[in-house]
Amino acid sequence: MLMKSCIQVIISLFILCMTTPGFTDEAKVKEKQIIRTQNMKFLLITPEKSLAMIESGIGKINQNCCVENFDKKDEIIEIKNILENCLSAKCYENIMPVYFKKIPLKAIAMRKLNLIDNLILENENVEFSNISLKAKKTEELILKNSLAQTSIKELKLSLKKMSTDNDKLRKKVDTMIVKYMKTIEELKKDNKKLNNKFDIAYEMHTAPRKKKLDKLLSE
Secondary structure, three states: OHHHHHHHHHHHHHHHHHHHHHHHHHHHHHHHHHHHHHHHHHHOOOHHHHHHHHHHHHHHHHHHOOOOOOOOHHHHHHHHHHHHHHHHHOHHHOOOOOOOOOOOHHHHHHHHHHHHHHHHHHHHHHHHHHHHHHHHHHHHHHHHHHHOOOOHHHHHHHHHHHHHHHHHHHHHHHHHHHHHHHHHHHHHHHHHHHHHHHHHHHHOOOHHHHHHHHHHHHO
16 A cells, blocks of 8 residues: 555656646746737837937936945846947837847847836835934934933024924835836726737738747747
């Protein structure tokens, strides 16, 4: 009985080992198809729109990034370099939704643009933590000094400063929440527009060209 159970376990493990790579390969193929479809959609974005998006992305980075202790600072700098290279090479003018092995620079730049808002939000979280820590230390120092004060006037001034610092912190939190909600809405709108444009461009092709595009998307 024990021998039979051992054999069943060995057979089960063998079958699992044989089938798992197949599932993994299938998932990889599916992921590759999704990325290829997305890249083709990116390439269909008009040169004017692409240029505006790239310039906007660079502007966001310049205005909002980054605090010194943000651990993804190098990633944002890399994205900025890709966008600037795209501008220099005028890659935004590429509107051919077909490529083979090498992914076009425009598709890479468009994909990187989608990461900027989240990275900026992460940077603001770090900035918020920095401000919170600084406010806490300031508050502790004010409280410590207040205990040593005998003048009512000086005590009132200390408490007023503490209240002002807390107000600044609350305003920073409110600003971050508004930015976050706005970013989510913009991403939803951009994704919907991108899908609509791809569908329109796809329907403009003849049946043979549609067949070719379908084949490319399935590779």
